[in-house]
Amino acid sequence: MPVSLPSLSRALVAALLLVTPAQATQTHSADAPMLETAMASVFTVHSADAEDRFLGSAFLWGDGAVAVSNAHVVGQAGEVRLTDAAGHQQIGQIIASDASRDVAVIAVKPGQGGLVPAATPPQLGAEVWALGAPLDIEFTVTAGRISALDRQTDPATPIRMIQHDAALNPGSSGGPLIDSTGALVGMNAQIADGSRMFVGIAYAIPATDLSRIVQGLIDETLQPIPKLGLTARPVSRQLAETLNIAATGLLVDAVTPASLAERAGLHPGDVILAVNAAPLTTPGDLAFALESSQSQNRFDLTILRAGSVLILMADLAAADSPLTLRDLASPQRRTEYTLQDLGLTLTDTEITAITPNSPALAAGLTATEILLQIDGQPAASHLSQSFTRPILLLIQGTTGTRHVLIDPWATTKTLHPVGGANVLDRDVVVF
Template sequence: MTAFVTGDPDASAIALPPRPNPRIFMRICLTTFRRAICAFLLLAVPAQAADAPMLETAMAKVFTVHSADSEDRFLGSAFLWGDGTVAISNAHVVGAAQEVRLTDAAGQQQIGRVIAADPSRDVAVIAVTSGGQGGLIPAATPPQLGAEVWALGAPMDVEFSVTAGRVSGLDRQVEPASPIRMIQHDAALNPGSSGGPLVDATGALVGMNSQIADGSRMFIGIAYAIPARDLARIVQGLIAETLPPLPQLGLTARPVSRQLAEALGIAATGLLVDAITPASLAETAGLCPGDVILALNGAAIAKPGDLAFALEAAQQQGQLDLTVLRGGAVVILMADIATVDSPLTLRDISNPQRRKEYTLQDLGLTLNGARITAVRANSPALSAGLTATETILQIDGQAPQSQATESFAQPVLLLVQGATGTRHVLIDPWATGKSLHPVGGANVLDRDVVVF
């Protein structure tokens, strides 16, 4: 086909290509689109399919951690380590507990005995029965910046959850008093994730999730894990009873910022001592408020975290050599670090005397027959969610007769009738968990209650 451009006497003929058939053109576009989608799926599906077995294998070695008592309080997460005879978690997860209840992904429960805990490094070791399977295998090499990682555990008590992210930072010393440089990542962590494993694309252990960024209890995009290489050293030391606790210097100090350095007329380096604890190692060495610590055993102290690593290294030598700036002059102070005969183990737990029996009145209830007429402020009854608008129908499954004035030596279960119907309320005066308070006439914060 030939077209002519009109309106111009000098116009020349321009040859145009044939117009394509619309149906054929649409068919070509659809075919191209389908091929692109198929190519994308062929690339994406194998990666997802490859992740599933790896994550299932790793999750089979993860536990949820609860208190080993009738309260069954949720504490956090843990996972199998080494040959599977122990599990590890954070020291802040187990707290002062000597035993914890562990549940695996298959629903199997066992009572694990806490055999060692290191609060300074935030690692705890729990003796378990693994059923013949070993623990997670540490990665052969440390993770690289940007590497994909998965966090396994029970955030917010949502058990056996997995979140994905990437390593967003390396060698982060989150706690200046702890000689640990953590892995920073952005796989979502929340309360309950602590003690769970961080694994790589092969399912190998990268670290143990331990903290989220300061400023919020909830995940804000920054999470921290103790590296697997540090875990290997710490756990082995706790099991072999060769890892001593970090010495406590007994001082508070702050970094010498540029502003402080200008005020003092010194270089902006070292730690300015604020206070000294009486009868502490720092006082024995002769440190005073106002001193600037420049080095410990020859290791320069440029920032607060350097002191923890220098102190850990000096512990092996049994002696402290402190280089201090005092009144414009450099002073050398020395002190012996007392040797520790026993390794880091569970703290002694003293059992305070508690009341062995109680009545419903002791729990904070004022009764008129079986009707509740008042609930005392800050009482176990109020914490359990009882209100002055309810009537007791049963006490421990029995009609309320003489039990209303009876003394109980164990938690008591009440069936009460209120404006919204009947419900059970368990009152435990010895409970150590967080108190729950009634909202809108019902204990809506009680997670044991499920609405179907």
């Protein structure tokens, strides 16, 4: 017999009234000890200098001899300040970092053990918790479920991420993703969409990949991901129809001079069909094929050029691969700068343009604002001056005046959107 909506609603209300508060919170309270134990392995990460800039999250790994975080969290720092949930602080040395795979290893003081990878692979729909410091809100836990497995968010990186819907925001990067037993499922690394804030889709590097990457960085056996030096796009149905070819492979847009791709003989307009005779069914297949070819130091590319199928050989041994481990030599630091070096284009004291990815943009300056003062002095008389330390600007904007402190030596370490922290444009991939 069909049940009417009013009858069904009354039945649901009656059922809900029978649930006591204790029953409603039983599951959540049972998780508290597990979460507290896991949180004891989590750190907030700050710069190890007087500025004490918040960078992100990290956590103890395995036996607790090292901590791990994202490479984009620690950036180019040689050391960071780690703070645990009990308030204990220490300076951690960055002993290895892999920017391509976005993993960094940090040496810590001996002490308690860390998080251990789960014994079984994660399952679709499983409940997970993300631990970290989103938006610098220390030691936060958010809950969610695994919404997809094996997401390759960057076609140039041979890692298939875990997709989940536990809320992540800037600052969550480097924090652990754990399961209902407190075991490590992965390390939170990315949010989807072009915005900085959580939109319901987050990504974590799987614990199985972390185990391989972290141990390889510690042992100095992990090889860098080969850089081909080309940009390419998937051969879509529309492209295939235009070129009168099959809708498969990668169409080469550009080849960098003196790169591995150029030495192998690739040209713009070539279509890469296969690597070592394995067809490229998705753009990301190329990255996995390159990684698996590293032990042989060479690979074969099957390409389509002007209607003919050719095979090219690429020699990885001759590639100029970047170092995996940190170069401990101190780089030369620029000692002075001008307003133009900050990314400002000025007409008298009015800001008429801001250079993308510049210190001025990172500080929040916008076009049409007016410079009133520089370090407390009238701006008009200091526009061509060179500066050797951070400067304080008094700005006239549409909503009034405000002071802006710009430290050009700190802007690469501040919290800002990272290109690799969001899903890349699927049309063009840089290999």
